Amino acid sequence: MPKKPTKKAPKKSRYRTVKAYKNEEFLSSRDARSLRIQAEYLEPETRFENFNVKDTIVFFGSARTKSRRQAKKALRDARSSGASSKEIAKAERDLKMSRYYEEARELAKQLTEWSKDLSEEGGEHRFIICTGGGPGIMEAANRGASEAKGINIGLNISLPFEQHDNPYITHHLGFEFHYFFMRKFWFVYLAKVIVVFPGGFGTLDELFEVMTLDQTGKLTKPIKIVLYGEHYWRDIINFEALAEYGTISPQDLDMMYITDSIGEAFDYITTELTENALDHPGGVL
Secondary structure (H helix, E strand, C coil), X not given: CCCCCCCCCCCCCCCCCCCHHHCHHHHCCHHHHHHHHHHHHHHHHHHHHXXXXXXXXXXXXXXXXXXXXXXXXXXHHHHHCCCCHHXXXXXXXXXXXXXXXXXXXXHHHHHHHHHHHHHHHHCCECCEEEECCCCCHHHHHHHHHHHCCXXXXXXXXXXXXXXXXXXXXXXXXXXXXXXXXXHHHHHHHCEEEEEECCCCHHHHHHHHHHHHHHHCCCCCCXXXXXXXXXXXXXXXXXXXXXXXXXXXXXXXXXXXXXXXXXXXXXXXXXXXXXXXXXXXXXXXX
């Protein structure tokens, strides 16, 4: 016998009799946008206070960067399956770029071990690793912090592709944002250092937003910026040319510390935080 067509449940009206804060149709409407924005401010703030998180070290970088293990497997599979030379070249490139995954992982691990010692002395969680919560460099940093048995933060965003929670985020410190600007607020507000690994449009957007806030005096406390991957950054952006053409001031170049070494990055970050941020917990906006 043919199946009877199933009846669709009638769509609930936002105007039905129900408490406003339980009315999902209203809360999802344009009229309630200000409430949703406020929620993306208040809910993370409450969690950070409950976990005594005072400030962060933020890692930015590409969601597409593979781990060394993933990249090696992909290259082996491409060669053994008779893939085209173009596909093999892409797998070889991904293997070369995988160094940044492994170095972000190790740097986050070392910084977490260092920050845990500070937390044990003061009872506060200082300089916690924070990422965008997704794959690639974000996963690497959360993973390194997790391997050091430290808490870490993931500020995820709803996207149609690429973005999903990585499994290394501390259980109660994973967030999902709808609004990019609220996510950026939480990146910047608690950050004392931002480490920027090779990345694409999203990474560049985040980097330049922080630099603009610093340049225009919108930060009450400075955020140190470390560009990790010297060859990449010098190929991608000619910062010196901006100064030569007069579109930025020469002193604006001092915002950035460029390095290709885990040891140099670790020494620079820990020295800066010890000298300039240790006695000043809290936000920077």
